[in-house]
Structures are given as structure tokens and as C-alpha cells.
Amino acid sequence: MSSVAEVSSKSTIQGVRVRPMRTDDMDAVSELFFNAGEDALHNRFFTLGDRIVREHIHEFLHPGGPRCLVAVADEHVVGIVEMAEVRPLVEEVALLVAAGLHHHGIGTRLLTAALADARLRGVKTFVADVLGTNHLMLEVFTDAGATLSREGADVSVSLPTRGPAPAHTQRSTLSRRRIDTRNVTRSDEVPS
Numbered sequence: 001m002s003s004v005a006e007v008s009s010k011s012t013i014q015g016v017r018v019r020p021m022r023t024d025d026m027d028a029v030s031e032l033f034f035n036a037g038e039d040a041l042h043n044r045f046f047t048l049g050d051r052i053v054r055e056h057i058h059e060f061l062h063p064g065g066p067r068c069l070v071a072v073a074d075e076h077v078v079g080i081v082e083m084a085e086v087r088p089l090v091e092e093v094a095l096l097v098a099a100g101l102h103h104h105g106i107g108t109r110l111l112t113a114a115l116a117d118a119r120l121r122g123v124k125t126f127v128a129d130v131l132g133t134n135h136l137m138l139e140v141f142t143d144a145g146a147t148l149s150r151e152g153a154d155v156s157v158s159l160p161t162r163g164p165a166p167a168h169t170q171r172s173t174l175s176r177r178r179i180d181t182r183n184v185t186r187s188d189e190v191p192s
Helices: 004-008 023-034 038-045 050-059 106-120 135-143
Strands: 017-020 067-073 076-087 090-097 125-131 147-151 154-160
Touching: 017 106, 023 050, 023 067, 023 076, 067 106, 076 106, 090 106, 106 125, 106 135, 125 135, 135 147, 135 154
Parallel strands: 090 125
Antiparallel strands: 017 067, 067 076, 076 090, 125 154, 147 154
């Protein structure tokens, strides 16, 4: 395989492994972000533009930047999960999977590895803000047992790092493609 595009042309992706990001991964991680497509970047950053991507990738090189794990298939980086402290024992988590490789369990595998890594470091909770239209990411968090609450067009996610490992539920393919966010609790609603 000579590129991520060739990896994504396979009907099944096998041998995906997750490991800590290394300095020598930076070119591949940059390629992952710059080839993600506008929709994926909008879902990830809530905005568009190469500048935000360049600035974000630059943060990976700084001490105190996010802790990152990468998913690798056929020696190519096909996904990344980032974890950054927001307050003691709580980290924000964000994922990006290569264009064309969604629905292969890479996001779930990244989140599972991130949860294990966080538990070892004493982190108690992951949080994330997700666009309500980002059904794939909401599905990954829902399958992991996260609590979701709607705040306008966004969904706030809270996921304890302790507990059972994430596992895909056995829903139909059709229902897996679309999470209905109408039933997500709004932050200003009091549960009955």
C-alpha cells in the first residue's frame, strides 16, 4: 500500500492497531487532517479553513499539547484521538478518522484505547462538544455509554473513563448511520 487512499479502497480494514503518536508521524497526521474533507473538518473544528488545521497540528509539537494516539493500518495513519486536560481529572477528547474509512470501527478502537490510556493516567472523565449533525461521532460516544445533552446545535458529551469498554451495539445498519438527537436531553431541561 502506498497511501491512505489505497487502504480505504479495501472492503474491510484488518490489522488496525492503536499506539501513541510519535514525532515521525507528523507528516502522516498532517496528511490525515488536510485530506479529511470539508465536512469532517467542520465537524472536528466547527469551522473551516487551512489556517485552523495548521495551527492545530502545530500544537502537537508543543509540551503541554494534547496527548495523541494514532490508528495505523498497513503502516499508514488512518485515525487520531486527542486528549487535552480541561481541569483536573477531566480531559476533552476528539477523534478524526481518514476519509473513506468510516464504518470500519476505527473511531471505536481509538476511543477504547484512549479510555484505557486515560484510566492508567488517573483521568476520570472525557468531555466533548459535538455538532448535533455529526451522527457518526455521536454514535461512537453513545456506543461507549456517554451521557449526551443538547446545547443549541451542539451536543455536550460526558464519558466516564471507568466502566465497561465501549462495544458496538447490534443495531441495524440503517439505525447505526443516523443518531436521532431529538431525544438528547437539553442542558436547560430537568430530567423527570
